[in-house]
Amino acid sequence: MRGLRIVLAEDAALLREGLVGILERAGHEVVAAVPDAEALLAHTTHARPDVVVTDIRMPPTHTDEGLRAAIRIRTEQPGIAVMVLSAYVAEAYVPELLDASPEGGVGYLLKDRVGHVREFLDSLDRVAAGETVVDPQVVRQLLVRRRDDGPLAQLTEREREVLALMAEGRTNGSIAAVLVVSEAAVRKHVGNIFAKLPLDPASDRRVSAVLAYLRS
């Protein structure tokens, strides 16, 4: 795969340098590495990268500047994929971020994930390719929360597990391996999920099932 052109925003210098190191090692080109959201927006407009990687919490207010910038980029320049990094699970962010990019090209990862370099780079490639990637831990938390209400209430425990793994971007084969069941069994669960959830027939059912799940 060819190297991606990336703009990186992270306020902590140590982590910024670490990320630049990882990205360049993987053959990507970091066109700008900046410490705040304002610089991120400026450089993104100017350099038109393939992917933006940004921390959520940055100066000046240290709340969600990075996320606001990410949503703005997704809305104004939908051609640029966005990978958002968060120090913790703040699930309120996820639906907002996904709503801003219904067609994919967006990712939400916990910062810890960056240490697992292969996984991180893989997620980045997938986001650049237009997929939606959400951190497994975030997915798990959303799953816990949405047990009681919404359309997901109709799913069985196993179906929810399968859906959670789908939300992580796994294929049927990979889900089968995780749950230690046959791929045929997974296909059956996926079929049941599609049947039970009110999905938009026009779009990719797999994607919309995941979105329904994440937004419910």
Added chain:
Amino acid sequence: MTRPPDAWTAVRGSPWQFLRSAWPWRSFAYLLTSVPLGIATLLVLAFGLVIGVATLVLVVGAVVLAGLPVIAGALGVLERRRLGLVRQGAPSDVSFRERLRAGRRLPVSWPETGYAVLLAVILWWVDFMVLVFAVTTPVVLLISPLLYDAAGPVELLGWRIDTSGESVLGVAVGVPTLVAAAYLVTLVASAQAGLARMLLDPREEQLAAAVVDLRRSRIELVDAFETERRRIERDLHDGVQQRLVALTMTLGRAELDVAEGAGLELVRQAHEQAEAALDDLRGTVRGIHPRVLADHGLAAAVHEIADRSPVPVSVDIRLDARPPAPVEAAAYFVASEALTNVARHADARQAQVHAWRQDGSLVLTVVDDGVGGADAASGTGLAGLLLRLEALGGELAVSSPRGGPTEVRMEVPCEA
């Protein structure tokens, strides 16, 4: 009939009882002791003032002058004791030593200083006159026949006793005068004691103000505690935690670059160890003051605990605005501690956390369907949280009958 509680009550009661009681004598003693005390106070104050003002140019003078209210304070202590002469159960008071130990924190009491000045300038003098009058008049009248025999005519308050017949009349007048003197002494002593109480007794409002002060300082303490925890959390997060994340990133890169073999195995181990250290650190930080609580409030933070809980937890937190930080932190730690207990002891299938505002309070409940029989006092972390809640004026109740369910309920006042 019960003994009157003070001289003032006695003097207004039955005269016969009053005259037979100890109150006239105690009042007499009160006035009698006032005189030397007043003179001593006068000397000390005058001496202190003169020395103080004279040496004000040197710094010594200021110290001497500043010491005068302390002397007034000591006098106040003594005077409160002396009030016991004219009333039973003198007001409770901190001892002078305690006051000294409290040092500068104890404000100089202007009423005490005022009383010292009054005693030194007027009171002892009045007492002295009253005593002289109250003693000499009846005594002279009663012994007027003897005086007349020995020294001729006696003159007393414009009455000249110059016949022996008149001197007998003097004795007759002397008895009611003695009674009048007893009343006079008691009334003056009561009046002075009243003045002393007014100036020296801690008033109800002062006590109330002290309680308010104490409450506020306790809340400030909890606030300071919370601020300090946040600072420690921030230091850890911005310092060690970021270095560790950077370390895992470097090790992750090394894994890509190092050739397969023993070296790579070591790098992988190092990576795992760094991740473990990071996990430990995150656990510690969470116990101090979780970042997600500071940034996103109670609901987000409790969701995060619920996510980590091995027992399924449903969370329903409805708060329109964020409560004050100490309240929020207290609620968070109650939920955290309660859910830890659920996971450890309750043998529960599920638990629920609810939080809402009710009548200006934040209410948080944690309910599980476990075996019950939990005891709030038995060394759970909840006991430690009680202190924090009390300082905030809050309450914590644990209801856990054998067989369940267990409910932990916290209520903390928080103005909307």
